[in-house]
Amino acid sequence: MPGGLCWAVLLWAVGGLTSAQPAAEEEIIQNLMLLPRKVKLTWQSPTNITDATCAISQVGNFVTEDQPRKDTNLYYCIFENHRLCKGANFTVSVTTRQRSFTKQLFFNNKGREGSAAEDFTCVVYDIKFLNCSWTVGRKAPEDVQYHLYSQASRTDEERECLQYRDNACGIHVGCHYSNLSFFKRYNYFYVNGSSKEAEIQFYDTTSTMLDQIERYNPPRNIEVNCSKSNCLIQWEKTVTTLNPQSHEVAYQLDIQKKGGDIIPQIQRDGESQGTFYHFPSYDERADYSLRIRVGNLRRPDVLWGPWSEPTKFGSGKQAGSPWLVWVPVVFGSLVFALGNLCLWKRFLGTQKFFPRIPRIKDNLNDFPFQSNQIIWEEFKQSPEQCEIESIRSVGE
Structure with missing residues (x-):
């Protein structure tokens, strides 16, 4: 057999084997x-x-x-x-x-790039409610409409949202769940879209744990008991959906001193369930405002709940400024000194303009002995011894 023919037969055999590989797979x-x-x-x-x-x-x-x-x-x-x-x-x-x-x-996620829902997030609040929200894709067409589905597990049937929230253009951008009974600890969410202009990409999530997205309510029954140097702050333990363990909850205290800086404090749950805090830097003459919120530590970034209503404590009788004390004292001292100076000057002026007149010494009256005084009555004459002169008046 010629050499060229042998090579052709060999290549045909190899080609037949390689082409048979995909068929076998x-x-x-x-x-x-x-x-x-x-x-x-x-x-x-x-x-x-x-x-x-x-x-x-x-x-x-x-x-x-x-x-x-x-x-x-x-x-x-x-x-x-x-x-x-x-x-x-x-x-x-x-x-x-x-x-x-x-x-x-x-x-591949088919559809226009950038048309899928963005910034998807869900939060459980008030123990029994769930809100999910998202934003319209940056390159989504104007007639886009989104729909949200949830699954308790990958094998469960999907449930579509029944209470959508729309934006000003009528596009679904959120969903409210008033019943969490059909949710389990692990849940999956899926948002797809529809449009007459273009195909819309979908958005899906990994497993979402309800206890990781729960936003806790602020504590109730906050009490503050203070002595002269410190305060004991107590509150009621927060009620949660799944009753997390103590090390998964944190309390943040916002203490503001009137006219001063904010004094942030963070108190984690401890053996006593973290329902108290000792505030050492207390000034009983100051006025304080206290707020407390609860954080969920089951996620990498702490999910903080809303602040409680402000609680006031402290007497509010601030110590007066040193100027307020010294100014009246100095002013009063100046007034007293000026008053004395005026009186002193007045006395000197009186002596200058009205000097004392020298008085002649009366040897009789100023003499210390009164026994040698003569009674004037002894030298008076009786009426009989006086000559009486008669005066007659003659008319013309």
Whole structure:
């Protein structure tokens, strides 16, 4: 046989083997499909499989592997705590008695980029209510409309929101749940959109724990008992949905001194359930205002609840300023000194303008002895001894 013909036969044989490889894999791993809402990967295999593995890989995440489960002739894997809005790559590997086979499936979030709901968040409040909110996608068309679905688990049926909140354009941007009975500790949320102009991408979450998104109410029955140097602040333990343990709750106290700076204090739950706090820097003459809020420590960033109503304590009789004390004293002293100076000057002026007149000495009256005084009555004459002169008046 010529050399060229031999090479042609050899290449044909090799080509036949390589082209048969995909055909063989198609026979072992058939109907590979993904249910995005449940993150469930399914496939079928007509032959007996000795070993199988399914895996998911996403940008920025490690590869997660799982052992498939079988339902009659259907194999499936459920990736509970994974979200698909950013896309994912799935891989199925099976082994038979002859060899191993691998098949991949790529999933992309179809739709206009930037049209999905953004800034999605949920919070439990007042023990029994749940609010979820989101914003319209930056590149979503004007006629977009969003719908929210929830699942207690990946295998449960979806429930659509019944009480939407709309923005000024009539687009759903929130949902209110007044009943938490159908929610479990782990929950999943899914927001899709519709539009006549363009296909809308969806937004999904990983498992959301209710006890991590609960915003606690402020404590009640706040009491403050003070001595001259410190205060004991007490309050009632906060009631929560799932009754968290003491180390998962923190109390923050905001103590403001009138005319002074804010004095923030943080008190974590302790053996006494964290329902008291000793405030050492107390001035009984000052006026204080106290607020307390409760924080949820079950999430990386503490979720603080609202502040309580201000509680006033302290006498409010602030110590007077030293100027307020010394100014009256100095002023009074000046007035007293000026008054004395005026009196003294007045006395000197009187002596200058009205000097004392010298008086002649009376030897008789000023003499200290009175026994030698002469009685004037002894020298008077009697009427008979006096000559009487008669005066007659003669008319013309």
